[in-house]
Amino acid sequence: xxxxxxSKVPNGPxxxxxxxxxxxxxxxxxxxxxxxxxxxxxxxxxxxxAAATMGELGYKVKAFCVHQSPRRAHSVAxxxxxxxxxxxxxxGDSIYRLFYDTVKGGDFRAREAxxxxxxxxxxxxxxQAVAQGVPLAxxxxxxxxxxxxxxxxxxxxxxxxxxxxxxxxxxxxxxxxRQVDLGTVELHSRRELLDVVTVDGKARGIVVRNLxxxxxxxxxxxxxxxxxxxxxxxxxxxxxxxxCAVTASWKAHKKGSYFANPCYTQIHPTCIPVHGENQxxxxxxxxxxxxxxxxWISSKKGDKRLPQDIPENERDYFLERIYPSFxxxxxxxxxxxxxKFRVDEGFGAMGETAVYLDFKDSIGRLGEDKIAERYGNxxxxxxxxxxxxxxxxxxxxxxxxxxxxxxxxxxxxLMSTVPGLFVAGExxxxxxxxxxxxxxxxxxxxxxxxxxxxxTVGDYIANTTLGAVKTTDDAFKNSENEVKTEIQxxxxxxxTRTVDSLHKELGLVMWxxxxxxxxKEGLAEAIEKIKxxxxxxxxxxxxxxxxxxxxxxxxxxGRVADFIELGELMCRDALTREESCGGHFREEHQIDGEAxxxxxxxxxxxxxxxxxxxxxxxxxHKEELKFDNVKLATxxxx
Amino acid sequence: MESKQxxxxxLKVWRQKNAQAKGEFVTYDAKDVSPDASFLExxxxxxxxxxxxxxxxxxxxxxxxxxxCGSCGFMINGNAHGPKKGTTICQLHMRQFSDGExxxxxxxxxxxxxxxxxxxxxxxxxxxxxxxGGYISVNTGGARDANNILISKVNAxxxxxxxxxxxxxxxxxxxxxxxxxxxxxxxxSHLAYLPQGxxxxxxxxxxxxxxxxxxxxxxxxxxxxxxxxxxxEISLINIAKMNREFLRASITKKExxxxxxxx
Ligand SMILES: Cc1cc2nc3c(=O)[nH]c(=O)nc-3n(C[C@H](O)[C@H](O)[C@H](O)COP(=O)(O)OP(=O)(O)OC[C@H]3O[C@@H](n4cnc5c(N)ncnc54)[C@H](O)[C@@H]3O)c2cc1C
Ligand code: FES
Numbered sequence: 050x051x052x053x054x055x056s057k058v059p060n061g062p063x064x065x066x067x068x069x070x071x072x073x074x075x076x077x078x079x080x081x082x083x084x085x086x087x088x089x090x091x092x093x094x095x096x097x098x099a100a101a102t103m104g105e106l107g108y109k110v111k112a113f114c115v116h117q118s119p120r121r122a123h124s125v126a127x128x129x130x131x132x133x134x135x136x137x138x139x140x141g142d143s144i145y146r147l148f149y150d151t152v153k154g155g156d157f158r159a160r161e162a163x164x165x166x167x168x169x170x171x172x173x174x175x176x177q178a179v180a181q182g183v184p185l186a187x188x189x190x191x192x193x194x195x196x197x198x199x200x201x202x203x204x205x206x207x208x209x210x211x212x213x214x215x216x217x218x219x220x221x222x223x224x225x226x227r228q229v230d231l232g233t234v235e236l237h238s239r240r241e242l243l244d245v246v247t248v249d250g251k252a253r254g255i256v257v258r259n260l261x262x263x264x265x266x267x268x269x270x271x272x273x274x275x276x277x278x279x280x281x282x283x284x285x286x287x288x289x290x291x292x293c294a295v296t297a298s299w300k301a302h303k304k305g306s307y308f309a310n311p312c313y314t315q316i317h318p319t320c321i322p323v324h325g326e327n328q329x330x331x332x333x334x335x336x337x338x339x340x341x342x343x344x345w346i347s348s349k350k351g352d353k354r355l356p357q358d359i360p361e362n363e364r365d366y367f368l369e370r371i372y373p374s375f376x377x378x379x380x381x382x383x384x385x386x387x388x389k390f391r392v393d394e395g396f397g398a399m400g401e402t403a404v405y406l407d408f409k410d411s412i413g414r415l416g417e418d419k420i421a422e423r424y425g426n427x428x429x430x431x432x433x434x435x436x437x438x439x440x441x442x443x444x445x446x447x448x449x450x451x452x453x454x455x456x457x458x459x460x461x462x463l464m465s466t467v468p469g470l471f472v473a474g475e476x477x478x479x480x481x482x483x484x485x486x487x488x489x490x491x492x493x494x495x496x497x498x499x500x501x502x503x504x505t506v507g508d509y510i511a512n513t514t515l516g517a518v519k520t521t522d523d524a525f526k527n528s529e530n531e532v533k534t535e536i537q538x539x540x541x542x543x544x545t546r547t548v549d550s551l552h553k554e555l556g557l558v559m560w561x562x563x564x565x566x567x568x569k570e571g572l573a574e575a576i577e578k579i580k581x582x583x584x585x586x587x588x589x590x591x592x593x594x595x596x597x598x599x600x601x602x603x604x605x606x607g608r609v610a611d612f613i614e615l616g617e618l619m620c621r622d623a624l625t626r627e628e629s630c631g632g633h634f635r636e637e638h639q640i641d642g643e644a645x646x647x648x649x650x651x652x653x654x655x656x657x658x659x660x661x662x663x664x665x666x667x668x669x670h671k672e673e674l675k676f677d678n679v680k681l682a683t684x685x686x687x
Numbered sequence: 688m689e690s691k692q693x694x695x696x697x698l699k700v701w702r703q704k705n706a707q708a709k710g711e712f713v714t715y716d717a718k719d720v721s722p723d724a725s726f727l728e729x730x731x732x733x734x735x736x737x738x739x740x741x742x743x744x745x746x747x748x749x750x751x752x753x754x755x756c757g758s759c760g761f762m763i764n765g766n767a768h769g770p771k772k773g774t775t776i777c778q779l780h781m782r783q784f785s786d787g788e789x790x791x792x793x794x795x796x797x798x799x800x801x802x803x804x805x806x807x808x809x810x811x812x813x814x815x816x817x818x819x820g821g822y823i824s825v826n827t828g829g830a831r832d833a834n835n836i837l838i839s840k841v842n843a844x845x846x847x848x849x850x851x852x853x854x855x856x857x858x859x860x861x862x863x864x865x866x867x868x869x870x871x872x873x874x875x876s877h878l879a880y881l882p883q884g885x886x887x888x889x890x891x892x893x894x895x896x897x898x899x900x901x902x903x904x905x906x907x908x909x910x911x912x913x914x915x916x917x918x919x920e921i922s923l924i925n926i927a928k929m930n931r932e933f934l935r936a937s938i939t940k941k942e943x944x945x946x947x948x949x950x
Contacts, residue, residue, distance in 0.1 A: 098827070101827065102826075102827040105826040105827060116750065116756075116758070117748065117758070117809070117810060117811060118757075118810065118811065118813065118814050118854065119814070120757070120814075120817075120854060121750055121751075121756040121757060121758050123750070123751065123756070125751065125755050125756045125757075126751045126753060126755050126756065135833070135834075137834060173828070173830070175833045176830040176831065176832055176833045177825075177827060177828075177830045178833075179830070179833040179836060179883070180823065180825045180830035180831070180833075180836075180883060181822070181823055181825060181883075182822075182823045182846075182877070182878050182881050182883050182884050184843050184844075184846040184847040184850050184877070184881070185833075185843075186843070186847075187838055187839070187840045187843040187844075188840065189839075189840050190837070191837030191838050191839050191840070192834050192837065193833055193834055209847060209850075210847065212755065212851065215755055215851075215853075216847070216850060219850065222817075223817060223821055223822035223823075224822060224825075224827075226814065226817045226818040226821065226822060227818075227822045227824060229818050230818045230819065230820075236814075238811070238814075261803065290750040290751040290752065290756065291749060291750050291751075291752060292750050324721075324723045324724075325721050325723055325724065327721065327724050327728045327729075327731060327732050328724075328728060329725075329727065329728050329731055329752060330752045330753075332752075332753050430753075430754075430778075433774065433778050433780065434725075434778070434780065435723075436722075436723070436780065436782050499827045499828075500827075500828075503827070545739075547735055547738050547739065549731070549735060550735075591738060591739070592738075593737070593738045593741060593742065593743050593744065594743045594744075598704075598705060598804075599705070599746055599803060599804045599807070601744070601746060602738060602744060
């Protein structure tokens with residue numbers, strides 16, 4: 050039976066909710082903190098910042114990651130920047146404006162109170178990062194520099210060239226390593242979470258596989274935090290790193306954590322297109338390029354001519370044509386969709402799946418040097434990958450899966466539907482609604498880790514009776530046995546299909562039927578196909594090597610098995626949401642290619658409950674969304 | 688824009704079952720490789736075939752595949768990350784190679800980086816060097832307004848250039864002495880360029896250098912092979928800066944100890 054979820058948003062005006070909540074929270078006595086163990090899974094921005102801060106507060110923290118070094122979490126790859134409502138540019142920014150932009154950018158499918166808190170925390174994040182020595186860009190006078198990003202009319206994005214994620218992550222990582230040195234954080238790298246252990250309905254530990262030895266290990270705790278990132282790799286090809294997976298979230302889902310809005314995914318418009326069958330991942334070309342680059346295609350179908358041979362009057366600058374007021378800077382969901390429409394109609398660059406991003410006009414206007422100064426490293430990266438010189442010929446780009454707004458459902462305190470299991474960063478269903486604005490994921494991960502969890506985890510501990518548990522208890526032994534059985538089952542299939550081939554097959558279905566544009570028919574077809582892929586996986590997968598050694602094939606197999614189940618849920622979620630909003634575009638619900646929301650019937654979060662097996666349909670629960678501050682309105686960019 | 692012809696290569700790859708096992712070179716054919724594929728995608732294809740044949744695929748560390756996480760890295764014909772300057776292996780593309788070439792792939796070789804399997808080695812020594820002092824001791828909360836700390840653009844840029852290090856270990860692998868001087872110095876310099884980093888700069892230099900030695904990395908040869916191999920082209924000047932920091936810290940420490948004796 051479906052239930053209405055309680056978000057536990059505190060009363061009062063949105064501006065004072067978090068202040069009041071913090072004041073009303075119970076505190077844990079400093080000398081008692083070290084008696085409480087907090088497990089943090091994931092050491093990206095969200096996990097590293099949470100582990101560091103809770104270590105500083107005196108909790109006994111155990112941090113886990115699949116990488117050899119915590120510094121290699123995929124947060125390291127973020128390029129463009131991080132938003133902070135500092136109003137250093139005196140251009141009218143404020144916490145309220147950042148809140149407003151983010152709610153609207155998310156197409157009114159996020160929780161207002163969370164977004165406001167996020168905007169509030171954004172200010173402290175910048176202070177914290179600078180205090181840690183993060184070398185954010187500076188002006189000549191020594192003050193911090195800002196750039197502009199999509200979906201905002203103020204300049205509030207802080208950056209470290211094209212490596213903002215790397216620098217912020219190294220800041221959080223070093224803060225955490227300091228706690229490792231002080232003995233408050235215990236680091237367990239190359240450990241993959243394969244189960245969440247619950248005792249009396251509360252999360253009390255985890256089972257991990259030691260990726261160096263294959264051994265299963267149990268760890269007990271009073272609280273478990275998941276900060277395990279997003280699931281864009283369900284599409285196989287995405288801008289995510291190879292190890293990014295839904296596994297941790299999915300195991301928690303199977304233990305009772307509802308999965309919210311799985312169909313909300315972000316397809317980023319400017320990525321280097323697929324070049325061949327063996328391609329393993331896609332590379333992002335920063336949104337900032339659309340400031341000086343013009344997007345076009347030939348106005349003739351199936352035109353195989355080289356771009357330089359197509360005269361000006363036979364070019365279609367389609368974003369400028371359709372959205373005269375925003376032009377090439379139309380938001381991500383819209384720009385992506387239009388590129389797809391053109392390619393589907395047969396107008397792709399040289400007959401391929403790509404459109405042009407052309408700098409000819411700006412090079413003519415500003416000179417090659419100026420363009421090199423602005424985008425030099427991106428042009429170089431493009432050249433390295435494609436072997437083409439973007440100063441001489443237009444880039445070819447195409448949208449690619451990039452970020453997932455959906456994730457484990459959490460209440461205002463970031464606690465999932467399993468008491469004691471908290472979720473932070475991209476792994477939770479987050480503050481971005483149905484579409485995330487640029488430079489706001491880094492902000493959210495760090496807000497969760499530095500400024501939210503340390504309070505809410507303490508409040509939970511102070512209010513909860515937590516009996517002693519040991520890893521020798523039945524709950525842990527049972528979990529270990531289940532994990533071991535599943536691994537053995539996979540290893541014993543010894544079929545004919547490689548893990549990658551199955552992952553690619555899944556990815557293709559997801560991309561075609563549950564990507565930038567979705568339909569009732571297509572989704573129903575996808576669900577059937579995915580069920581077949583699941584069948585093939587469990588009867589014909591081939592994993593070489595053994596389970597008791599370093600075995601990347603086995604690691605991938607486990608992740609793909611979870612992606613297959615997630616893929617089906619994504620399609621079901623997309624099928625049930627009979628509206629278009631943000632990145633979720635249902636062909637049946639549009640006005641001339643633009644998303645048509647249905648606020649009457651779908652102004653809610655959908656959170657899915659696992660019902661024991663993959664064969665049983667999951668139950669859809671709702672959290673109603675209320676907009677008391679930002680008025681529900683249609684987004685228009687024409 | 689037109690792609691070149693696909694190529695065939697011979698790969699002589701270091702295979703080693705685990706840390707204890709004795710390794711050996713095994714030769715594989717990489718057939719029909721697209722020049723547009725990345726080096727790791729070429730290896731993915733070789734591995735796919737090995738799995739189908741029931742053999743164990745070649746293990747190598749990797750993740751982001753865009754040159755920023757520092758996971759990838761092994762030697763190609765004796766060059767860390769292969770022949771292209773300023774490029775990690777994951778960003779190296781097959782158009783750099785020609786048909787019929789024979790390539791030898793070997794893991795990083797250094798006492799402090801024990802081989803775990805095939806081309807993958809254990810670089811956790813780098814984390815322990817950071818743990819020994821590669822940070823500024825500030826707790827979360829209570830930081831002053833970011834613009835209250837003025838930093839000249841020149842210093843901010845210098846700090847950034849040092850902070851760009853991805854911790855891949857190519858510097859160690861390329862050094863005759865397997866020294867970690869470039870890695871360690873990049874972190875020491877990054878923090879020393881910033882006013883926030885100065886309070887702890889002496890202790891930081893002493894601790895990090897001590898940890899570097901304790902991990903079994905060798906002494907700097909001053910030949911600059913590290914910087915030449917670095918995919919992020921981290922400058923040798925960092926090492927000079929580290930030496931200066933270390934010297935000053937050592938003298939200060941001696942003076943303080945001496946002062947203590949007099950009292
Ligand atoms: C190419 C790219 C560019 C981007 N640029 C920007 C940008 O400019 N601005 C912006 O705001 N956002 C950007 N984003 C988005 C942003 O980087 C991410 O959303 C954010 O960094 C996610 O952080 P996280 O801490 O939630 O997860 P991650 O950084 O992905 O960390 C996940 C952690 O969980 C661990 N883990 C995962 N599964 C398991 C398991 N089963 N067991 C144990 N450990 C596990 C991993 O080892 C890792 O430590 C970008 C994203 C990409 C891909
Ligand atoms: S795989 Fe990340 S740097 Fe090469």
